[in-house]
Amino acid sequence: DVKVTQSSRYLVKRTGEKVFLECVQDMDHENMFWYRQDPGLGLRLIYFSYDVKMKEKGDIPEGYSVSREKKERFSLILESASTNQTSMYLCASSLWTGGRYEQYFGPGTRLTVT
Amino acid sequence: GDSVTQMEGPVTLSEEAFLTINCTYTATGYPSLFWYVQYPGEGLQLLLKATKADDKGSNKGFEATYRKETTSFHLEKGSVQVSDSAVYFCALSRSDNYQLIWGAGTKLIIKP
Numbered sequence: 754d755v756k757v758t759q760s761s762r763y764l765v766k767r768t769g770e771k772v773f774l775e776c777v778q779d780m781d782h783e784n785m786f787w788y789r790q791d792p793g794l795g796l797r798l799i800y801f802s803y804d805v806k807m808k809e810k811g812d813i814p815e816g817y818s819v820s821r822e823k824k825e826r827f828s829l830i831l832e833s834a835s836t837n838q839t840s841m842y843l844c845a846s847s848l849w850t851g852g853r854y855e856q857y858f859g860p861g862t863r864l865t866v867t
Numbered sequence: 868g869d870s871v872t873q874m875e876g877p878v879t880l881s882e883e884a885f886l887t888i889n890c891t892y893t894a895t896g897y898p899s900l901f902w903y904v905q906y907p908g909e910g911l912q913l914l915l916k917a918t919k920a921d922d923k924g925s926n927k928g929f930e931a932t933y934r935k936e937t938t939s940f941h942l943e944k945g946s947v948q949v950s951d952s953a954v955y956f957c958a959l960s961r962s963d964n965y966q967l968i969w970g971a972g973t974k975l976i977i978k979p
Contacts, residue, residue: 786966
């Protein structure tokens, strides 16, 4: 089974702090993604990476950056956390199989910025 | 551009009722279609998938048929249980794009 793990299930940070969210996958997937999920807004893509050191902005990259130094690890960084970044953060990796991409998700990190 | 539209929730049913959650899509070419489920407090899990027209995906008693003529992929279950309470997401994938296109999600509440 594909396993995607995230460093924390719950996190509380103060406004202005630098926050690191870590994601690790164990299936050698090329592509990894960070989403945020908010009530009524569904899933919104923040950033994705299609290879080591490669990244592309998603729909809502403002206030975030990412790092992918190793294939299995994809980090989301909030340079200066703000209260409007309180959200559920979901990491995913994807596999090319049978002519399509399938995404596999971690358990999520619920971040509260106070 | 590509898009996925799901019926708005919440959908509230009694245990053992029949479930349908509607999903329609707009896409060029021949996308693959997925249903994901998110149980409370957890990440998303792939529930079922279909890759071409008339394919039927099935898992855990849930089914969905890829209907190209109506651009639909409706999720159905014959008899729901309280444990099926979750948020269900419809999504599509094109072979030329890493990203999935997501519906807004439909919250399902099953009452005993």
